[in-house]
Amino acid sequence: MANSTSGESMTARLVRVLEAFTPTRTTLTAAEIGRAAGLPSSTAHRIVSELVEAGLLEQDEDRRVRIGMRLWELATRSSHALLLRQAALPFMEQVQARVREHTQLAILDQDEPLFLERLSHPDAGANITRVAGRLPLHASSSGLVLLAFGDRPLQERVLAGRLRAFTRSTPTDPAVLRRMLDGVRKAGHAVTPGFLDEDSTGLAVPVRDEAGRTVAALSVVLPRDAPTAFALAELHRAARAIQEAMGHRR
Amino acid sequence: MANSTSGESMTARLVRVLEAFTPTRTTLTAAEIGRAAGLPSSTAHRIVSELVEAGLLEQDEDRRVRIGMRLWELATRSSHALLLRQAALPFMEQVQARVREHTQLAILDQDEPLFLERLSHPDAGANITRVAGRLPLHASSSGLVLLAFGDRPLQERVLAGRLRAFTRSTPTDPAVLRRMLDGVRKAGHAVTPGFLDEDSTGLAVPVRDEAGRTVAALSVVLPRDAPTAFALAELHRAARAIQEAMGHRR
Structure with missing residues (x-):
């Protein structure tokens, strides 16, 4: 029928x-x-x-x-995406107000970062990210965080797949990418200077649930040569606050 | 088949x-x-x-x-709701940062305000609004704005329908509501002390397109007896900025 x-x-x-x-x-x-x-x-x-x-x-x-x-x-009123996004939004606003650059939240869906939210600053530069848009795992800071803290089969699938070059700085060698993922796990964040476009650097940190599992990546996009320390500290602080806010909702 | x-x-x-x-x-x-x-x-x-x-x-x-x-x-990536919401978001953030209360954006859909976005402040009070949620036209500040600046057949449908009382302050008499809509059109905004719950006052202004048609309502929720002048000025300023931003996107 x-x-x-x-x-x-x-x-x-x-x-x-x-x-x-x-x-x-x-x-x-x-x-x-x-x-x-x-x-x-x-x-x-x-x-x-x-x-x-x-x-x-x-x-x-x-x-x-x-x-x-x-x-x-x-699609929106009952979605789990909305719950995470609503928990994250006040803290994303704080990051955006202090760093004054694009601020994004992404989850892993079907082997890609799917962007649940993007806050833009009128003065901020270009940003390739769209709400409900996707970017490749290997070339975006959100993607590298979701990949580094994701499960092993996911990492092997991505490393064995096609690694497209968006710029001369995009990592396309599986061995280089593997070392990069180690670095992300050690540092607790990803920094991607020029990986997606020559003029910008992505910074991303994991957002974890109570069990310590990475459920999302919180990121900002800076001009290529901007200092990163302040923005990274703000991202880490916001990620902890989101984790606490989600804990309180259970 | x-x-x-x-x-x-x-x-x-x-x-x-x-x-x-x-x-x-x-x-x-x-x-x-x-x-x-x-x-x-x-x-x-x-x-x-x-x-x-x-x-x-x-x-x-x-x-x-x-x-x-x-x-x-x-549902999200290609929706017109997203375009309006993305144009409005930076200005909603400014309102929320200055007024420090819940800030919402609603459109008219099937004779009800449908909320496209809500920004919450951690310190702000209770708020009945949900993203992708709806509230009645006659009892919410967003609803009164969409109704007052909506077309005549819509107004007649709502005035002839059931006007539910949420509190003792909810307008349920069609004649009272009709005068109230005149007042909203004259003032250019709606103020609803205790209409939906006894402890809060909604304030809303129209967001217009280039042709002057009201396409959305921008609102904040204040404690019942809070002063309204500053918040209303911020809402009017933001509504004009959203209108300009949408104009630039065409």
């Missing part, structure tokens, strides 16, 4: 429809969705009208559709 | 499954979901496994499921 003749579930098709929307393509026609999702036009039109009917997509006067507020609400 | 014998679309059932999760019930078994969604157990189990397979729900070792990070990511 819920399966098409191709054996793919209706849910899988629905996910493909939602995946057609991206941060740079937020409004699409049903035909564009069909092409992006690889679905026959009639199927795409039917799923889109069902999603509009249910409020998960919204349609404007030109029959172009976008992600609906109802989907955001359903 | 996508419809059950009851004529209800697969998408509608899927929405009912997602609606079973609430801020206080974030983890459920498939059987609990079936009961909450009014679906036969076999149907609930099948939809849940499809959603887990697609990553929209996540399952723990006890086979209990929760909203998946993938759903949050898909």
Whole structure:
């Protein structure tokens, strides 16, 4: 009943429809969705009208559709991401107010850092991070923290995989990266000068739960040659405060 | 193919499954979901496994499921809510830093204020607002702003509907509420002493787009008898700054 003749579930098709929307393509026609999702036009039109009917997509006067507020609400109000983010937000604000640079919170999801929150300062420089965006584990400070304090199979998967060079400073040699992860574990933080773009340095620290497991990475982005000591001290202080705040919520 | 014998679309059932999760019930078994969604157990189990397979729900070792990070990511990364929220956040932070009380941003969705963001101060008092939560239009400062600057049919629907009393101060008489909306339009902001709970006062101002249409309400929650002039001035200043920031993004 819920399966098409191709054996793919209706849910899988629905996910493909939602995946057609991206941060740079937020409004699409049903035909564009069909092409992006690889679905026959009639199927795409039917799923889109069902999603509009249910409020998960919204349609404007030109029959172009976008992600609906109802989907955001359903996905957000009960999510564990929201609990961590809400616990972290007051302390992220303090970091951002003192360091006056972009401040981010990321968790590990499907072998990538997924950014739950980003606070930007009007005066701060460029930042490649987006809320609900992802960056590679080996090239971002958040990624290196999540990798260094993550489990061994994850580390082996990443070290054995493709390590893309974003700049001349991105670590792409597994042996170099392995030593770097040792360094992150010893120092308790990651510093990534120019790894993602030539002009900036990422700094990240682990956020731990009561059992000492790393559940997130807290990070700031500084200009490439800025001093790091003050920002690192602020990050460590905030990470401890977030850990305590989460403990109190249990 | 996508419809059950009851004529209800697969998408509608899927929405009912997602609606079973609430801020206080974030983890459920498939059987609990079936009961909450009014679906036969076999149907609930099948939809849940499809959603887990697609990553929209996540399952723990006890086979209990929760909203998946993938759903949050898909719903968030392309949403218009995120664009408005990201434009507003730096200015909300300034309000929160200066006023040192809860600061919120709400839009109108399906005749209710839907809260896109809430910044809390560790020292601030109780706050009934949740991110991705809703409050009634007639009893919250955000609601009164969205109502006063909303369209006439919306106002008539709300004035003709049930006006629930949360405290002795909640306006429940349509004539009183109508005068109150006039007052909000004249003053350019709403002040709601004790409307939602006896101990606090909400203050809200409209956030407008370039065409002068109200697209959101920016609000703070103060202790009931706190002075309001400074907070209102900060809210008006921030609302103008958000309007300018959104203009620059077009």
